[in-house]
């Protein structure tokens with residue numbers, strides 16, 4: 001795990017000690033929600049109009065799955081049967097799933113398997129789909145996403161025809177896209193297309209109550225599109241050790257769950273969100289998330305208000321992905337939203353290597369100059385009031401261009 005100059009963040013601490021570890025140092029608290037082998041599997045929900053029911057918790061595959069085969073078996077036992085990966089995930093994510101299906105072929109029919117393609121043309125998508133099938137040792141993928149769509153015009157007639165043919169061949173069952181930026185606009189436009197089965201979008205306690213996101217979700221629900229939420233922790237790209245965050249953690253621990261569990265529960269309170277995709281790179285996090293999924297108690301109105309207040313107080317720590325607002329205000333087409341996301345992977349999830357690798361996919365020319373550009377207009381326009389210029393410089397320093 002990468003630490004900030006040797007200092008441990010609260011999230012590092014959580015990763016290392018697990019939920020119980022944090023609870024132990026913040027007593028008195030109620031027993032933290034946890035699971036036992038004897039409990040039932042987690043709930044399922046309908047995924048749009050596909051006719052399929054999926055587990056409300058999805059195993060996000062951006063970690064070393066090949067080395068976590070026991071954990072995957074445990075995920076199946078607990079009913080976490082919606083698995084998400086992508087052709088571009090590092091650490092052999094798809095290969096690890098393939099290894100699992102060689103060992104447990106009987107489990108394939110029980111898994112709702114999602115993978116994603118970074119290609120944007122039919123030829124590239126066919127090549128990557130074939131590679132994903134081979135890596136995962138399977139004949140079909142349940143839901144295939146065009147990865148990281150921020151403008152719906154990328155999904156043109158050629159992609160529609162490709163998706164129809166891939167479905168007809170039996171290599172995919174459903175088609176859709178994932179979106180980290182300008183999610184609401186893409187969702188509203190997707191609802192009009194009539195051929196999108198599912199969308200995975202950034203969605204959390206910070207975004208779910210905005211009018212625009214509510215409209216986007218409603219439109220997708222009316223169109224029968226299945227919705228999976230990701231980035232549900234609303235992780236900040238600036239700080240992770242604020243007093244407010246620690247106060248909130250203490251509040252929820254006294255009620256018997258962690259703030260991370262509370263953030264999942266807030267999203268599940270929306271009945272039209274079929275599932276939450278969560279990175280669960282170890283048994284501690286899997287166990288905590290399964291416990292939250294099984295929890296029968298809803299957050300109280302006061303809890304929801306507290307989360308909302310916390311979101312307001314920390315708004316400048318969080319990039320909402322509305323890149324069409326800021327990126328046009330800066331020279332050279334700097335991908336501001338991507339840079340903020342890579343900072344979040346590093347600072348909030350501790351994924352330094354992945355974040356640095358992604359950062360290096362930005363063209364070298366832009367990387368070399370981005371720290372010296374003028375971001376004042378972008379900062380004026382940013383609804384979250386983020387200090388974009390400062391953060392860009394921090395990213396350049398952190399990822400050592």
Ligand code: SF4
Pocket residue numbers: 318319320321322323324325326327336337340381382383384385386388
């Ligand atoms: S930096 Fe601000 S304007 Fe740009 S995507 Fe993030 S929240 Fe939106």
